[in-house]
Amino acid sequence: MDSTLARKATNDAAAFARSVARQRGRNAVWAEDAVRHAVAASETEAAELHVVDFIASNMTELLERADGRPWPARRESHTIATRGRPVEVMAPGFRLGLMALLADPNVAYLLMLIGFYGILFELQNPGAVLPGIVGAIALVLAFFALSTLPVNSAGIALIVLAVVFFLAEVKMASHGLLAAGGVLSLLLGSLLLFHGEQVRGPTA
Numbered sequence: 697m698d699s700t701l702a703r704k705a706t707n708d709a710a711a712f713a714r715s716v717a718r719q720r721g722r723n724a725v726w727a728e729d730a731v732r733h734a735v736a737a738s739e740t741e742a743a744e745l746h747v748v749d750f751i752a753s754n755m756t757e758l759l760e761r762a763d764g765r766p767w768p769a770r771r772e773s774h775t776i777a778t779r780g781r782p783v784e785v786m787a788p789g790f791r792l793g794l795m796a797l798l799a800d801p802n803v804a805y806l807l808m809l810i811g812f813y814g815i816l817f818e819l820q821n822p823g824a825v826l827p828g829i830v831g832a833i834a835l836v837l838a839f840f841a842l843s844t845l846p847v848n849s850a851g852i853a854l855i856v857l858a859v860v861f862f863l864a865e866v867k868m869a870s871h872g873l874l875a876a877g878g879v880l881s882l883l884l885g886s887l888l889l890f891h892g893e894q895v896r897g898p899t900a
Contacts, residue, residue, distance in 0.1 A: 713728060719768060805886070
C-alpha cells in the first residue's frame with residue numbers, strides 16, 4: 697500500500713475496533729491502540745484492562761462463567777444460558793490434521809532441510825532419483841508450512857546460502873572455508889528463521 701491508502705486502512709480498522717469494543721462494553725482505547733500501535737497484553741493484563749470479560753482454564757469453566765451474561769444483538773439484549781449445556785467435541789479431519797502438523801515450526805524446519813539436502817544430494821549424485829523426488833516434495837511442503845508461519849526472510853536466505861556453500865564446497869577446493877561458512881550460515885538461519893511469539897492462555 698502507499699502511505700495514503702495505508703493510513704486509510706489503519707483508520708478504518710481502528711474505527712471498527714473502537715466501535716465493536718464499545719458495543720461489547722470493552723476497553724475502546726486499548727482496542728484502538730492495538731490497531732494503531734500493535735500493543736499486546738497477556739491474559740491477566742487483558743482481564744485487568746477490560747479487554748476480555750474473564751479468563752477460563754477449560755471449556756467447563758467457560759460455560760459456567762458465561763452463563764447469565766447479557767448478549768446485545770441488534771439493539772436487543774439477550775441472556776447467555778450455557779450452564780449445564782452438553783459439550784460436543786468435533787475432531788478435525790485428516791486434511792486439517794495434516795495442515796496443523798505441517799504448521800508446526802519444527803516440522804516446517806525439518807521439511808525444509810530435508811528438501812534442500814535431498815536436492816543437494818541429487819545434484820551431487822545425478823541419477824539417484826529418489827533423493828531428488830523426496831527433496832522436491834519436502835521442499836514444496838516446507839514452503840506451504842512456512843506460508844502459514846511468522847517467517848523471517850533473512851533466516852530463509854541464510855539457510856539457502858548455507859546450501860549454496862555446501863554445494864560449492866563439493867565443486868571446488870576451499871580447504872573447508874566454504875563448509876565452515878555453510879555451517880555458520882545454517883546455524884544463524886535456524887536462529888533467525890521464525891519470529892518469536894508467546895502462546896497465551898485461553899481467554900473469553
